[in-house]
Amino acid sequence: MYQINALNPKEEGHQARKRFGQNFLHDQRVIEKIVRAVNPRHDDNLVEIGPGLAALTSPLIGEVDQLKVVELDRDLAAGLPSRVPHPERLQIIEADALKFDFATLVQDKPLRVVGNLPYNISTPLLFHLVQQGVAIQDMHFMLQKEVVERITAKPNSKEYGRLSIMLQYYCKATYLFEVPAGAFNPPPKVTSAVFRLEPYAEKPLTAQNEKNFAALVAHVFTQRRKTLRNSLKGKLDEAGFIRAGIDPMARPETLSLSEFVALSDACVELF
Known part of the structure; x- marks a missing residue:
């Protein structure tokens, strides 16, 4: 749901934009916890959606040979090289993630995708990504906690519904941890959570149609x-x-x- 920044976004000269769903994470402990959950390897084909002011981008780029980022905000994209420790490892793609063909980034290894998804586009973007599941090894995202609970829900719970079933048809879904609103600037009105999706190489269940x-x-x-x-x-x-x-x-x-x-x-x- 949120683009991440370890510093105060006003100090970085960028105001959070409501139309892009921007809230910037400043809690270093949370950033480190996300990086540990992703557990990047140097040769991973890692792609970050919505790098924002590079709080997550910076630690990730130190762990991989190359980091691809998909950013819609042109101002943020232009400033990314100056905000990361290894700009030569950075490949910036200025694009709308909802329309971007992530399969074009596959080389000899499937993608590992990370990021924070704006709530207003999270469901269509997740469906867009799982339809390209053959190109993706795993995904680590942060969203509104209630949405993550719906994605990872089991039968006989109030959270269980269409989103649970459709995403779990394509992926193994795992709830990882909660992120409080106070970890962001400006603080959102909701609690967030980080989760993992692992697309099935071969779906355990396949509908005839x-x-x-x-x-x-x-x-x-x-x-x-x-x-x-x-x-x-x-x-x-x-x-x-x-x-x-x-x-x-x-x-x-x-x-x-x-x-x-x-x-x-x-x-x-x-x-």
């Missing part, structure tokens, strides 16, 4: 208080529930990922 699977999951969670029988009325009959091995009186938040795949396969191309 992935577009239908995605549409099914979206549909039932727009009516999460309804039983599956009611929300799928006209789309799946009793025989279909039997084929899928799913209780038609169940509600969507009680189903596991494998059960959603089975349900999707029982009503292929009905959405």
Whole structure:
């Protein structure tokens, strides 16, 4: 959610911009904790989204032979070389991460992606990245805590929903640690959290029709208080529930990922 800076952004001559979702991290302990979680190696194909004022960029670039960064803010991109200890290792890509083809950065090694994602684009950006999962080894991001809880949620919890299922279909999702609002300048009105996504080289579960699977999951969670029988009325009959091995009186938040795949396969191309 936040672009990182170890110093006061006003001292760096840059005002945080609301339209880019910029809040700058100044807590060195949190920065170090993120770097430890990433655990970069010198030959990693490391890409940072939204380097901001380089608080995370600086320690990361000291650990790798080259660091690629994707930055939308031209002013921040222009100032990056002067803010890092090894500017010769820095490759700056001025682009909108939502539209950028990350697969073009793959050379002989898959990407390791890190960064802080603006809340207003976090969901579409995560889906954009997981669709390129074959090019990515892992991702470490910071977002609003409640969003991270939804991404990593398990069935039978209030956080479990469409975001949980769709991201966990493509990746192993791990909640790592919380980051308090006071660690940022200006402080946001929410608590943040860091998490890891590891795209599957081969998905453990594969729906027969992935577009239908995605549409099914979206549909039932727009009516999460309804039983599956009611929300799928006209789309799946009793025989279909039997084929899928799913209780038609169940509600969507009680189903596991494998059960959603089975349900999707029982009503292929009905959405």
